[in-house]
Amino acid sequence: MAQLPHDIQQLDKRIQNLKQKQKRPHKKSTSSVQIWAKALRLATDFVAPVFVGISIGYLLDKCFNTRILFVFVWAAFGLAAGMLNIWRAAQNMEKDINKE
Amino acid sequence: MENPLEQFAIKKIIPWQIGDLDLSFTNSSLCMVVTVLFIVLTMSLCLRSRAVVPTKAQAAAESVYDFIHGIIGETLGRDGLKYFSLIFALFTFIAIGNMMGLLPYSFTFTSHIAAVGTLSVLFLILDIYFGIKHRGLRYLHTFFPEGLPWIMAPLIIPVETLSLLAKPFSLTIRLAVNMSVGHIMLEVLGTFILAMGLFGFIPLVADMCIIMFELFITLLQAYIYTTLSCVYLSMAISDEE
Numbered sequence: 137m138a139q140l141p142h143d144i145q146q147l148d149k150r151i152q153n154l155k156q157k158q159k160r161p162h163k164k165s166t167s168s169v170q171i172w173a174k175a176l177r178l179a180t181d182f183v184a185p186v187f188v189g190i191s192i193g194y195l196l197d198k199c200f201n202t203r204i205l206f207v208f209v210w211a212a213f214g215l216a217a218g219m220l221n222i223w224r225a226a227q228n229m230e231k232d233i234n235k236e
Numbered sequence: 237m238e239n240p241l242e243q244f245a246i247k248k249i250i251p252w253q254i255g256d257l258d259l260s261f262t263n264s265s266l267c268m269v270v271t272v273l274f275i276v277l278t279m280s281l282c283l284r285s286r287a288v289v290p291t292k293a294q295a296a297a298e299s300v301y302d303f304i305h306g307i308i309g310e311t312l313g314r315d316g317l318k319y320f321s322l323i324f325a326l327f328t329f330i331a332i333g334n335m336m337g338l339l340p341y342s343f344t345f346t347s348h349i350a351a352v353g354t355l356s357v358l359f360l361i362l363d364i365y366f367g368i369k370h371r372g373l374r375y376l377h378t379f380f381p382e383g384l385p386w387i388m389a390p391l392i393i394p395v396e397t398l399s400l401l402a403k404p405f406s407l408t409i410r411l412a413v414n415m416s417v418g419h420i421m422l423e424v425l426g427t428f429i430l431a432m433g434l435f436g437f438i439p440l441v442a443d444m445c446i447i448m449f450e451l452f453i454t455l456l457q458a459y460i461y462t463t464l465s466c467v468y469l470s471m472a473i474s475d476e477e
Contacts, residue, residue: 173460176410184406185398192398210394217398 178225182218189214240423244347244416264345271336271345275328300328307459311466312473319366319469326359327462334415334454338447346457347415349408356404359465363403367472374475403468407461414457418450 193210197203250261282297290298304324308316316323330346337344345351367375379396380389425446428439 172456173463176460177406177464180406180410181402184402184409188402188405189398210398213394213398214402216391216395217402220395220399221402 174225174229178222181221181225185217185221186211186214189217240420240427243343243419243423246348263343264348264351267333267336267343267345268351271329271333274336275332279328300324303327304462307463307466311463312470316466316470322362323462323466326355326465327458330355330411330461331455331458334458335451337415337419338450338454344415344419347412347419349412352412353404353408356407359407359468360400360404363469363472366469370473371475375472378472407464411457411461414453418446418453422446422450 189210189212190207193204193207196206196210200206247263248260249263249266252259252261279297282293285291285294287294301324304320304327305317307327308320308323312319333346334344336342337346364375367378378400379393381392384392422443425439425443429436429443432439
């Protein structure tokens with residue numbers, strides 16, 4: 137019986153620890169899988185807007201019979217969007233590093 | 237030598253044509269139905285007992301639950317838990333679909349741009365819907381961030397629109413290409429096993445190694461697709477610009 141208060145104290149401590157743990161925001165882990173995910177994301181996030189831009193430009197050129205005017209303009213927009221994506225991804229990574 | 241691209245051919249099982257619209261039930265549709273049935277049955281069986289001290293099957297199902305819970309926590313935060321069922325369905329559908337493609341004589345629907353593209357576009361539409369629901373008209377700041385001079389609008393709006401439209405494209409290409417390339421490699425090496433006679437064990441060992449690697453890739457791709465979908469969703473509903 138003399139052990140009981142100590143046990144209860146231990147239990148209380150564990151409950152408090154668990155509660156604190158649950159209150160904490162999710163910590164971003166940097167496992168190798170996440171690094172893979174980030175690397176693959178950066179590669180395609182840069183290229184994808186260029187392809188989409190060229191496709192939109194091609195369709196507009198076909199509609200207005202303008203040879204490759206819109207392809208050039210939308211490819212430039214795509215390139216800018218790709219750079220913007222990379223810039224945002226880099227900013228997010230910097231935020232994550234600062235949080236850690 | 238067999239054509240390694242033949243495995244991706246769409247075959248009609250129940251033909252159904254309405255005017256120019258082809259609504260046939262194909263081998264791709266069949267695999268999707270089998271995938272969904274497999275997920276529903278496995279989850280129902282594993283979580284049948286719902287005991288406080290879980291059985292091995294229940295623990296396995298709960299570990300998938302915990303995994304998705306972790307992804308949502310890291311990308312969307314606690315508020316993102318209301319999208320749990322959507323993200324859980326997305327991950328399991330892609331992961332099981334990818335893995336089913338590794339079975340002999342099955343079909344990898346995730347290697348088809350049309351199938352994955354439809355899923356990605358659907359998710360983009362949901363992103364926009366949840367974005368407008370959460371932020372109202374402030375969602376339009378996605379296309380033109382607050383505080384920029386109006387003279388920049390003709391430059392910024394097309395760039396931001398392209399950035400948004402490229403999201404489903406990049407999700408689709410990443411998954412479909414990774415799945416196709418792995419399966420082509422397996423098929424090509426598989427044909428060498430018989431063709432090389434006594435030395436056929438060399439491509440056989442290589443094929444076995446690639447199957448193990450592909451198993452890892454199937455889960456990795458499902459993880460990447462789900463994580464990025466969550467990231468795009470968090471960008472849509474977040475007020476940060």
